[in-house]
Amino acid sequence: MKKVMLLTIFAALMMISSAAVAQTATGTLTVTATVNGSIQLVFNSDAAGVALSSGAGTNTATLAFGNVSAFGAISAGIVRSTTASNFTVSSAVDVQVAKTNSASANYTLKAQLGAADAVNTWTVGGVAVTNAAQSTLTATGAYAANSNFPVAITVPFTTASGTLISNTINYTATAN
Amino acid sequence: MLKNYISIMRGAGLAALMLYGASLVAQTTATGVINGSLVNKNGISIQFDTDPAGVTLGAAGTNAATANFGAVSAFGPLSGGVTRPSVTAANFTVRTIFDVQVIQGGLTSTTYTLTANLAAAAPTGMNYKVDAVTLTTAAQTIQVNGAYSTAIPHNLDLVVSTAAPGAGGPAVGTPITTTINFTATAN
Numbered sequence: 001m002k003k004v005m006l007l008t009i010f011a012a013l014m015m016i017s018s019a020a021v022a023q024t025a026t027g028t029l030t031v032t033a034t035v036n037g038s039i040q041l042v043f044n045s046d047a048a049g050v051a052l053s054s055g056a057g058t059n060t061a062t063l064a065f066g067n068v069s070a071f072g073a074i075s076a077g078i079v080r081s082t083t084a085s086n087f088t089v090s091s092a093v094d095v096q097v098a099k100t101n102s103a104s105a106n107y108t109l110k111a112q113l114g115a116a117d118a119v120n121t122w123t124v125g126g127v128a129v130t131n132a133a134q135s136t137l138t139a140t141g142a143y144a145a146n147s148n149f150p151v152a153i154t155v156p157f158t159t160a161s162g163t164l165i166s167n168t169i170n171y172t173a174t175a176n
Numbered sequence: 177m178l179k180n181y182i183s184i185m186r187g188a189g190l191a192a193l194m195l196y197g198a199s200l201v202a203q204t205t206a207t208g209v210i211n212g213s214l215v216n217k218n219g220i221s222i223q224f225d226t227d228p229a230g231v232t233l234g235a236a237g238t239n240a241a242t243a244n245f246g247a248v249s250a251f252g253p254l255s256g257g258v259t260r261p262s263v264t265a266a267n268f269t270v271r272t273i274f275d276v277q278v279i280q281g282g283l284t285s286t287t288y289t290l291t292a293n294l295a296a297a298a299p300t301g302m303n304y305k306v307d308a309v310t311l312t313t314a315a316q317t318i319q320v321n322g323a324y325s326t327a328i329p330h331n332l333d334l335v336v337s338t339a340a341p342g343a344g345g346p347a348v349g350t351p352i353t354t355t356i357n358f359t360a361t362a363n
Binding site: 022023024025026027028029030031032033034035036037038039040098100101102103144 | 244
């Protein structure tokens with residue numbers, strides 16, 4: 001009888017001991033990544049200019065001047081100047097370049113027309129731009145700040161009324 | 177004397193015949209008994225599996241896998257299976273998904289608790305999250321009711337400071353490796 005009791009107690013202790021030990025499994029996941037520096041360019045509407053009709057805050061925006069003329073009414077945000085043979089309409093456009101994981105102090109901004117325009121003259125930030133080559137707008141652009149680079153188009157008086165003028169300006173920011 | 181000799185010879189002959197017979201029998205019949213026994217031990221195991229939406233794990237299906245995000249940046253292209261849920265001025269997050277599968281045998285447990293910790297302090301400018309839980313070198317609970325024998329997806333986030341190297345940001349252009357320890361405990 002004593003033996004049976006002892007055996008029972010032993011078995012109970014064994015069960016308690018077994019239950020008390022939590023069953024665990026372990027594993028390791030080794031994670032690797034290579035961080036690279038990067039920069040980003042976005043267009044923003046400038047308070048003084050024509051609001052971007054689409055793509056504000058992105059790198060693909062649209063600036064629509066609407067109807068323009070040498071002497072008629074002009075939309076808000078457009079600055080106009082007129083000479084004896086042509087007129088120029090201009091709108092402020094902000095360019096903002098952000099950098100990450102880079103010690104670069106500033107950036108160089110260049111622009112180029114997407115297609116040739118033999119009739120009109122285009123400038124960005126006061127610098128003539130064509131489709132022949134990139135034009136440097138600035139060599140010391142400040143990061144993380146809206147920088148106004150006005151887009152201007154000079155239209156000859158010989159242009160027929162109702163003519164649609166459209167082109168693409170490609171911008172490239174390069175970390176210095 | 178002769179009688180004794182003949183008797184001895186007969187006995188020897190009989191013994192020889194019996195031995196021969198015995199050897200013949202041994203060549204055609206053999207029997208044996210093995211007494212086998214085993215002790216059924218309970219236990220659980222953990223393994224990492226590649227998730228269809230994540231990067232392909234190295235050594236998938238084992239408990240010592242690798243996950244390579246490849247090149248990551250705030251604005252540049254990312255490898256397949258890597259997404260970029262957020263970019264702020266201070267940091268950007270890149271994410272992949274991996275699966276954890278825990279199997280148990282011999283237990284009455286129906287679920288498990290999953291914890292994780294960094295094997296060493298996170299590299300400068302880097303933070304690691306699993307399912308939004310920021311990892312440290314101390315164990316953090318990731319899941320308390322994991323189902324057994326099911327590949328359960330988990331988000332693995334790398335939160336990368338946008339600061340430049342030497343200014344609080346991570347080293348650039350070189351692989352940064354960190355080991356995450358996972359422990360599954362039967363509930």
